[in-house]
Amino acid sequence: xxxxxxxxxxxxxxxxxxxxxxxxxxxxxxxxxxxxxxxxxxxxxxxxxxxxxxxxxxxxxxxxxxxxxxxxxxxxxxxxxxxxxxxxxxxxxxxxxxxxxxxxxxxxxxxxxxxxxxxxxxxxxxxxxxxxxxxxxxxxxx
Amino acid sequence: xxxxxxxxxxxxxxxxxxxxxxxxxxxxxxxxxxxxxxxxxxxxxxxxxxxxxxxxxxxxxxxxxxxxxxxxxxxxxxxxxxxxxxxxxxxxxxxxxxxxxxxxxxxxxxxxxxxxxxxxxxxxxxxxxxxxxxxxxxxxxxxxxxxxxxxxxxxxxxxxxxxxxxxxxxxxxxxxxxxxxxxxxxxxxxxxxxxxxxxxxxxxxxxxxxxxxxxxxxxxxxxxxxxxxxxxxxxxxxxxxxxxx
Numbered sequence: 001x002x003x004x005x006x007x008x009x010x011x012x013x014x015x016x017x018x019x020x021x022x023x024x025x026x027x028x029x030x031x032x033x034x035x036x037x038x039x040x041x042x043x044x045x046x047x048x049x050x051x052x053x054x055x056x057x058x059x060x061x062x063x064x065x066x067x068x069x070x071x072x073x074x075x076x077x078x079x080x081x082x083x084x085x086x087x088x089x090x091x092x093x094x095x096x097x098x099x100x101x102x103x104x105x106x107x108x109x110x111x112x113x114x115x116x117x118x119x120x121x122x123x124x125x126x127x128x129x130x131x132x133x134x135x136x137x138x139x140x141x142x
Numbered sequence: 143x144x145x146x147x148x149x150x151x152x153x154x155x156x157x158x159x160x161x162x163x164x165x166x167x168x169x170x171x172x173x174x175x176x177x178x179x180x181x182x183x184x185x186x187x188x189x190x191x192x193x194x195x196x197x198x199x200x201x202x203x204x205x206x207x208x209x210x211x212x213x214x215x216x217x218x219x220x221x222x223x224x225x226x227x228x229x230x231x232x233x234x235x236x237x238x239x240x241x242x243x244x245x246x247x248x249x250x251x252x253x254x255x256x257x258x259x260x261x262x263x264x265x266x267x268x269x270x271x272x273x274x275x276x277x278x279x280x281x282x283x284x285x286x287x288x289x290x291x292x293x294x295x296x297x298x299x300x301x302x303x304x305x306x307x308x309x310x311x312x313x314x315x316x317x318x319x320x321x322x323x324x325x326x327x328x329x330x331x332x333x334x335x336x337x338x339x340x341x342x343x344x345x346x347x348x349x350x351x352x353x354x355x356x357x358x359x360x361x362x363x364x365x366x367x368x369x370x371x372x373x374x375x376x377x378x379x380x381x382x383x384x385x386x387x
Binding site: 028044071078079113 | 198
C-alpha cells in the first residue's frame with residue numbers, strides 16, 4: 001500500500017473505528033454492571049480498579065468519545081485538504097498517545113495486571129498516532 | 143455545422159467557457175455527492191456497529207460443562223435449603239474484584255429465589271496475584287466458626303478496596319468482627335490458627351485439582367456456567383434450572 005494522504009487518512013479512520021468499537025463495548029458493559037470475557041489473568045482487576053473511573057466517568061466512555069472525535073478528524077482530513085484538520089488530527093493522536101501511555105503505566109506499575117481490551121485500545125492509539133504522524137509530515141511538506 | 147461556421151471567435155470562446163464551467167460544476171457536484179456518500183457510509187457503519195455491540199453485550203451466556211466438581215458436603219460453607227431444587231456453587235476469592243462485583247448479584251438471587259437455591263461458597267484464594275487473599279479467607283473461616291460467615295462475607299467484599307492493598311489487613315478484619323459482635327479473642331485466634339490455614343490451603347488445593355483456574359467460577363446443579371454478564375442473565379440461568387426439574 002502506498003503511503004498517500006488518502007491511504008493514511010483511511011488507516012487513521014480504521015484504527016480509530018476499531019478503538020471506538022473496543023471502548024464502546026466496554027462502556028456498554030460498564031453501564032450494565034457486566035463483565036466482558038477475560039482471557040488475561042487480572043483483566044477484571046483492571047476493569048474494576050479505581051482507575052477505571054475518573055470523577056464518576058468511566059475511562060472507557062472517555063475512550064469512546066476520543067475515538068469518535070478522532071474518527072471525525074480522520075474523515076475531515078480525508079474529505080478536505082485544509083491544513084487545520086491535519087493539525088487537529090495530529091494533536092488528537094498525540095493526546096491519545098499520551099493518555100494511552102499513562103494508562104499502560106498504571107496497569108504495569110500500579111495495578112500490576114493487564115486487560116486485553118485496554119491493551120487493544122492502546123495498540124490502536126499507537127497505530128493511529130503512527131499513521132497521523134506520517135500524514136502530518138506530508139501536510140507539512142506542502 | 144453551418145451554424146457553427148457562423149459563430150464568431152468571441153462566441154466560440156464563450157461557448158467553450160460555458161462548457162468548461164458546466165463540466166466543472168458537474169465535477170464539483172460529483173465530488174460533493176462522493177463526500178456525502180462517504181460520510182453517510184461511515185455514520186451507518188458506526189450506528190450498525192453500536193447496535194451490534196449492544197446485542198453482543200446482551201448475548202445470553204451459554205452453559206459449559208467442562209468441569210465437574212464434588213457435590214455439596216457437610217464441610218462446605220453454605221446457605222439456604224439443602225433440599226432446594228437448585229444448587230449454586232461459587233468458587234471465589236475475597237480479594238478478587240470480579241467476585242466483589244458478583245457478590246450483590248448472588249445476594250439478589252438468594253433473595254429473589256428464597257428457599258429455592260442452596261448456595262455453597264468454596265474458597266479459592268488466588269494467592270499468587272492477591273496478597274491478602276489467604277488471610278481474608280482465614281478471616282472468613284474465623285467468622286464461619288462463629289456462624290457469621292455470610293455476614294463477614296458481605297463486609298469483606300464491601301470493604302475490599304480498604305484492605306486489598308494494605309500490608310497487614312488483620313486490624314480491618316477485627317473491626318469487621320467487632321461490627322458483627324463476634325467474640326474478638328476467638329475470632330483473632332481462629333483467624334491466625336493453623337486450623338484456618340489448613341482449611342484455606344486445603345480449599346485452594348482442592349479447587350486447583352478440580353481444574354478451577356479463575357474466580358468467580360459458578361456451578362449450577364453441578365454444571366459450570368459461563369459468568370453471566372448481568373443480573374437478568376444470572377436469574378434466567380437459575381430460572382431455567384428450576385424449570386428443568
